[in-house]
Amino acid sequence: MSLVRDCLAEQGGWRDELRISKTHPRLGKKVKINPKEASFSGDYSGGNSKRQVSIYDMSRRNFRNQSSRPPRREDRNAQRSQTPRGGQSRGSQTRASHASDDLVMGRNCVTELIRHSPGRLREVFLSEVRDDSRSAGNDRRRSLLDEVERLGIPFREVSRKDLDSMVQSDSHQGVVARVSPRPALEFDALVQMVREGQSARILALDGVLDPQNFGAMLRAAECFGVTAVLWSKNRGAPLGPVVSKVSVGGSELVRLCPVSNLHRALEALKEAGAWSVGAMVAPDATPLERFEFPEKCVLVMGSEGEGVQHLIEKTLDFRLYIPMCGQIDSLNVSQATAVLLHAVSNQHRQKDLLKVT
Numbered sequence: 001m002s003l004v005r006d007c008l009a010e011q012g013g014w015r016d017e018l019r020i021s022k023t024h025p026r027l028g029k030k031v032k033i034n035p036k037e038a039s040f041s042g043d044y045s046g047g048n049s050k051r052q053v054s055i056y057d058m059s060r061r062n063f064r065n066q067s068s069r070p071p072r073r074e075d076r077n078a079q080r081s082q083t084p085r086g087g088q089s090r091g092s093q094t095r096a097s098h099a100s101d102d103l104v105m106g107r108n109c110v111t112e113l114i115r116h117s118p119g120r121l122r123e124v125f126l127s128e129v130r131d132d133s134r135s136a137g138n139d140r141r142r143s144l145l146d147e148v149e150r151l152g153i154p155f156r157e158v159s160r161k162d163l164d165s166m167v168q169s170d171s172h173q174g175v176v177a178r179v180s181p182r183p184a185l186e187f188d189a190l191v192q193m194v195r196e197g198q199s200a201r202i203l204a205l206d207g208v209l210d211p212q213n214f215g216a217m218l219r220a221a222e223c224f225g226v227t228a229v230l231w232s233k234n235r236g237a238p239l240g241p242v243v244s245k246v247s248v249g250g251s252e253l254v255r256l257c258p259v260s261n262l263h264r265a266l267e268a269l270k271e272a273g274a275w276s277v278g279a280m281v282a283p284d285a286t287p288l289e290r291f292e293f294p295e296k297c298v299l300v301m302g303s304e305g306e307g308v309q310h311l312i313e314k315t316l317d318f319r320l321y322i323p324m325c326g327q328i329d330s331l332n333v334s335q336a337t338a339v340l341l342h343a344v345s346n347q348h349r350q351k352d353l354l355k356v357t
Contacts, residue, residue: 102179104244104252105163105172107140112249113179114147120179120252124148124155127163127174141174167241176241185257187265190228195272197227199295201344202274205231206262206312207303208333211238215246216334217301222250224341229254230298232262263311266298270315274298278308278316279340285319293344295351301340304333 104110113121126145129138148155164170194200203226208214214237221229236258237243244251259265266276275294279301300316302308308316322331322339331339 102181102239103167103176103241104179104249105167105169105176105241106245106248107144107173107175109244109247109249109252110175110177111144111147113177113252114144114151114153116249116253118151118153120182121148121151121153121177122180123178124153125163125166125176125178126155126157127160128157129174144175169242169245171245172241173245179252182252182256185228185255187257187259187268190230190255190257191268191272193227194269194274194296197296199348200227200274200297201225201341201348202227202269202298203229203337203341204262204266204276204298204300205229205236206300206308207232207235207306208301209235209237209303211240211242212246213237213304213332213334215243215251217337218243218247218254218256219250220334220338220341222247222254224338224345226254226341228257230257230259230262230265233258233260235262263315266300266312266315269298270317275317276300276315277318277320278302278313279321279336280307280313280319281321282319285321288320288322288340288343291318291320291343293347295348297344299337299340299344301333301337 104113110121110124126141129141145155160170160174163172163174163176166176190202194202201224203217203221205214205217208217208231218229239251239256270276274296276298277291277293277300279299300308300312320340322336324330
């Protein structure tokens, strides 16, 4: 076992799990090695003090202080003096008091909430502007503020720096809103909708972790009338201000159904009468223009890098791809989602027109 670096740490005794001894090249004496952590420890007498020797963890290159000495009393007192009762600083207490609320950002997102779900708006935060400032953006801000005042929604004007801090982003367009949490669609209710309905268009996301893509896909889902968006809680981007802003309010309008196991959810939807369609380049995949979507279908979109995972791919009823005509041979996953959802919506709309005529 190669030894990376030795350095002096605080005084401490031998650790029980250290079993192996090896001669240290500098100290010229036996030291004990922990094979699990790829680190070693040994007593080193230097000057009038006896200290413990440690090295960097070879796998992580992080220094491991193997000292078991508890912190000094004055150190503990200093920590107590810096932290108020309750174990949180004033700033963290303020943030924790709003932990149950959701934050959305962006002028369009808040506008859509005002139009469709004004009751969810608890408070609106607007960036401060100068009285002599005149621009199209300020006109839209004034129009938004008029609607907020008309509906009696509490609002505050704060600095842009405060808005940046609230949503950890500077792309809020000067508008942030605190909204009541939105209940997700229960999966059993979705299965019931598929079983009893005449048609269903469900978008299933497998491993889409980028919030920009997630938001754009939610926007497309709302635009093309998707019944619900399904994704795994452990393999998806979290909902937040970035997703709400990119989706232009779609995240607050389309039905959302996060599940614990996407594979089992797809199997349950198939038993309820839905067909699963996966977007991928495969030898048996059908070009989009030659594919007819079932009345009840689940469109499965994979992640940018890995695509649809193998376990879910085995359960697909159909595979299709979008033919490319240019020199670039692929689309972004959110762009591909929009193209496919438009095709689904267009086919269903044409069928409805044929039924009427």
